[in-house]
Amino acid sequence: MSDIAALRSQAAAARSAAAGTQPMAMPRDRPESPEVRFTSKLRAQTVKRDGLDWYQVEGYASVFEAGYEMWDMFGPYTEIVSAGAADGTLAADPEVVFRFNHAAMPMASTRNARLELWADDTGLGDRAYLNPKRADVQLLVQAIEDGDVCEQSFMFRITSGQWSPDYTEYRINSFDLERGDVGPVTYGASPHTSIAARGGEFLSLIPNLSPLLAREAYTRLAERADLTVTTPPPAPTPPTPPTVPAPAPAPAPVAQPAQGRSIAMLRTRLLVQDGDED
Numbered sequence: 001m002s003d004i005a006a007l008r009s010q011a012a013a014a015r016s017a018a019a020g021t022q023p024m025a026m027p028r029d030r031p032e033s034p035e036v037r038f039t040s041k042l043r044a045q046t047v048k049r050d051g052l053d054w055y056q057v058e059g060y061a062s063v064f065e066a067g068y069e070m071w072d073m074f075g076p077y078t079e080i081v082s083a084g085a086a087d088g089t090l091a092a093d094p095e096v097v098f099r100f101n102h103a104a105m106p107m108a109s110t111r112n113a114r115l116e117l118w119a120d121d122t123g124l125g126d127r128a129y130l131n132p133k134r135a136d137v138q139l140l141v142q143a144i145e146d147g148d149v150c151e152q153s154f155m156f157r158i159t160s161g162q163w164s165p166d167y168t169e170y171r172i173n174s175f176d177l178e179r180g181d182v183g184p185v186t187y188g189a190s191p192h193t194s195i196a197a198r199g200g201e202f203l204s205l206i207p208n209l210s211p212l213l214a215r216e217a218y219t220r221l222a223e224r225a226d227l228t229v230t231t232p233p234p235a236p237t238p239p240t241p242p243t244v245p246a247p248a249p250a251p252a253p254v255a256q257p258a259q260g261r262s263i264a265m266l267r268t269r270l271l272v273q274d275g276d277e278d
Helices: 004-019 087-091 135-146 199-208 211-222 263-277
Strands: 035-039 043-049 052-063 068-071 076-081 096-098 115-119 123-130 151-163 169-185 193-195
Touching (some): 004 076, 052 135, 087 115, 087 151, 087 169, 115 169
Antiparallel strands (some): 035 193, 052 123, 151 169
16 A cells, blocks of 8 residues: 555645745645535434424534545645634625535525524534425435434635645635535545545546556555456457469560561572573
8 A cells, every 4th residue: 555644745745846936825626616524413303493393404514623635636635624714604694505415406595594504613513494394304314313324514615725834734714605505415435524536527537647646546556456457368360361372474475487488588589580581
């Protein structure tokens, strides 16, 4: 297994060299709205609100001052959401929806006042009031109660951040939630946090990976026991057609002797005839 610390060090050095004398404002090629997942103690209960029964689902979509791994074009680094990073966007009353796995139909939103957001010392909190008549809501609540779903995620856009002097850590000082979403997610790669990975996106990035990342990907794939390199059998060699001898050259034509009497002979006979007449 490759030494991740060495990889981080190489990535930081490449990042620093690319930045030059001007500090790099943001990680390069980082997704604009990544799905950052945090383990959260989700709670679901039935409550009365406006005279109606609702499922109340509550938890934290983000944890402040807790590092999680991210990757940019140079390699891995640690990213941290600073305490207070949500203050500006919450003050602007952003439009945010609550949904499962960032892809399902919205179940609540700040627009209809059934999604409440706040920030405290722990992180970005959310409380959603869900319609118990919806089948997708019933399934989600049952999954939370069974402990099958225990993580949350939020999608955001960075508005301010800075690198550490050695380019190994990036700190998000403020972010924008406008038209983003929060909600439960199914999986995370680590007990604390994870970044969603999609095979199609990875394959599309392969042609443009930096040499450092390409070598690391090659090394890790080569170490997988479930992958074998199958060499295709060589293509059959077509049979060599039999050699046909070249036809022998035609013999040069042999000059044939002139047929009939020659001019000299005829002339001699004429002279003889003339002599007899005299």
